[in-house]
Amino acid sequence: MKRNMMLMGLWAREGEKTPQELEREFLLRLEEIPSSGDIYLLSEIKKGRRVDFVGAEVKSYDPLPRGMEVWYLTGKFDKDEENHDTMLKNLQSGEVLYRVQEQGDNRHLKKLLWKDDQPSGPIFERRSVRHYRQRAVEEEKIELLLRAAMQAPSAKNQQPWEIIVLENRKIMKELALGLDYGKMLDHAPLCFIMLGNMDNLKSPLRWPQDLAAATQNVLLEATEIGLGSVWVSLYPDEQRMGHVREVMDVEESLIPFNIIALGYPQEFPAPVDRFDRSKVHRIKE
Numbered sequence: 001m002k003r004n005m006m007l008m009g010l011w012a013r014e015g016e017k018t019p020q021e022l023e024r025e026f027l028l029r030l031e032e033i034p035s036s037g038d039i040y041l042l043s044e045i046k047k048g049r050r051v052d053f054v055g056a057e058v059k060s061y062d063p064l065p066r067g068m069e070v071w072y073l074t075g076k077f078d079k080d081e082e083n084h085d086t087m088l089k090n091l092q093s094g095e096v097l098y099r100v101q102e103q104g105d106n107r108h109l110k111k112l113l114w115k116d117d118q119p120s121g122p123i124f125e126r127r128s129v130r131h132y133r134q135r136a137v138e139e140e141k142i143e144l145l146l147r148a149a150m151q152a153p154s155a156k157n158q159q160p161w162e163i164i165v166l167e168n169r170k171i172m173k174e175l176a177l178g179l180d181y182g183k184m185l186d187h188a189p190l191c192f193i194m195l196g197n198m199d200n201l202k203s204p205l206r207w208p209q210d211l212a213a214a215t216q217n218v219l220l221e222a223t224e225i226g227l228g229s230v231w232v233s234l235y236p237d238e239q240r241m242g243h244v245r246e247v248m249d250v251e252e253s254l255i256p257f258n259i260i261a262l263g264y265p266q267e268f269p270a271p272v273d274r275f276d277r278s279k280v281h282r283i284k285e
């Protein structure tokens, strides 16, 4: 049976990326594929350890019937081999590890690829992303992030947030200029400026906690929908808040809390396990 081949261009030299980073990268790229095709994730066993990479360039965007297959393979592969047919032959001799019927069901694939002993989901997978691709974030995704922000808990349910959605390159570059820890804003395609509204606060001292909860919601939802994000701190640093006030001409009753840089990731930091049992203090009867 002739298959439509779709080979994707993710490469890593030995030791450059962990298998887990490549798997994540692969999964995120998978979400971008407009139609479908067979996708091969390759792994090469070299000197007893796995070196992973995913195919070559996208070769075909031929539409396939719904329910495309995703194969996850290991196989021997000659890195210098440019010929796609030889590559395919090598691939087919590979061992099929996973085969997932529905491309739409990426989470299923994710689960298969995730290490057994590692909790999965956006909380455990989120990392700060500081390099972004020059690809616009879809309107629906922006909307989801805004909804996620405002779903946060807040003291006395005061919901003190205001959010500036900024996609203006010139202004973002200006913001980056005055923020030593916000340099990624000079190329990120999008950011949210999170502000606290001081009017009518029911629990005046707790607005920063409310804003922090809203921010975390955005970071987690971004992870869930394949976007990268990073929290760029403003409050309580007078210089940083002042810079944003000046650039954005923020009105007096609003306090710039932080900036969340957002976009499709150009880097894929691997999840880290920060669990430390010594910080748990359990009390039982």
Ligand SMILES: Cc1cc2nc3c(=O)[nH]c(=O)nc-3n(C[C@H](O)[C@H](O)[C@H](O)COP(=O)(O)O)c2cc1C
Residues within 6 Å of the ligand: 126, 127, 128, 129, 130, 181, 182, 230, 231, 232, 233, 269
């Ligand atoms: C309150 C707060 C302020 C932060 N400020 C910045 C910042 O200004 N610039 C930045 O690049 N990252 C900032 N971060 C991101 C942290 O550096 C990052 O979360 C931390 O190193 C852990 O890495 P991870 O997010 O990849 O898990 C901030 C995070 C928090 C929670």
